[in-house]
Amino acid sequence: MKTLTKELQNQISPDLALKLLKDGNLRFVNNLKVNRNLLQQVNETSESQHPFAVVISCMDSRTSAELIFDQGLGDVFSIRIAGNVINEDILGSAEFGCKVVGAKIVVVLGHTSCGAIKGAVNDVDLGHLHFITHKIQRCIPQLKKKYPSASESDLCAHVTKENIALGVSDLKSRSSILEEMSYKGEIKIVGALYDITSGVVEFIDT
Numbered sequence: 001m002k003t004l005t006k007e008l009q010n011q012i013s014p015d016l017a018l019k020l021l022k023d024g025n026l027r028f029v030n031n032l033k034v035n036r037n038l039l040q041q042v043n044e045t046s047e048s049q050h051p052f053a054v055v056i057s058c059m060d061s062r063t064s065a066e067l068i069f070d071q072g073l074g075d076v077f078s079i080r081i082a083g084n085v086i087n088e089d090i091l092g093s094a095e096f097g098c099k100v101v102g103a104k105i106v107v108v109l110g111h112t113s114c115g116a117i118k119g120a121v122n123d124v125d126l127g128h129l130h131f132i133t134h135k136i137q138r139c140i141p142q143l144k145k146k147y148p149s150a151s152e153s154d155l156c157a158h159v160t161k162e163n164i165a166l167g168v169s170d171l172k173s174r175s176s177i178l179e180e181m182s183y184k185g186e187i188k189i190v191g192a193l194y195d196i197t198s199g200v201v202e203f204i205d206t
C-alpha cells in the first residue's frame with residue numbers, strides 16, 4: 001500500500017475511491033490490515049499530502065476512519081463531530097479537501113448506538129449540545145409519523161439512517177462547490193453506516 005502522491009491521487013476515480021474504502025473495510029473486518037511502515041509514511045508525507053477521501057464521521061471513540069477503512073497516513077481527511085452533523089466549518093473543510101487538495105469522495109459516516117442520536121431522540125439539553133441535537137432533530141417528527149409504534153431503539157436506528165441522508169443532502173444543497181464537483185463526476189458524495197458490533201461499513205444509497 002503506497003503513500004499517495006499527486007500522480008497516484010490523480011489516477012483514482014470517484015468509483016475507485018469508493019472501492020478502496022470498501023476493500024479497506026473488508027480487510028479491517030477480516031483482521032487482514034495492511035502492514036504499513038507509519039514512520040516511513042511520516043517521511044513520505046512530510047512535504048505534502050494527497051488524500052483520496054474525505055470522511056465525515058462521529059467523534060465516537062469506536063469509529064476512527066483510518067482504522068475501520070484500513071488506511072494510512074496521508075490517505076484520508078478525517079472530519080469528526082458528534083452525530084456526524086454538517087455545519088459551515090465542516091462544509092469548508094470538505095470543500096478544501098476536494099476542491100483544493102483533490103479528494104475524490106466524501107463519505108458521511110454514521111454509526112449504530114450513537115450517543116448524539118440518542119440525545120437528539122430524548123431531547124437532551126446540556127450546554128452547547130443543542131447545536132448538534134437540533135440538526136439531528138429535523139428528521140424526527142416525520143419519522144415518528146411514519147413509524148408511530150417504533151420503540152426508542154428502533155426510532156434511533158431510523159434517525160441514524162435519516163441523519164446520514166440529511167448529511168449527504170446538506171453537503172450538496174449548501175455547498176455549490178461540492179454540488180458542482182459531484183454533478184461533473186469529479187467527486188462522489190455518499191452515505192454509510194458503521195455497525196459497532198461487527199465492524200462492517202454498509203454504504204447506503206441516499
Ligand SMILES: [Zn+2]
Pocket residue numbers: 058059060082083084111113114115116117
Ligand atoms: Zn456517534
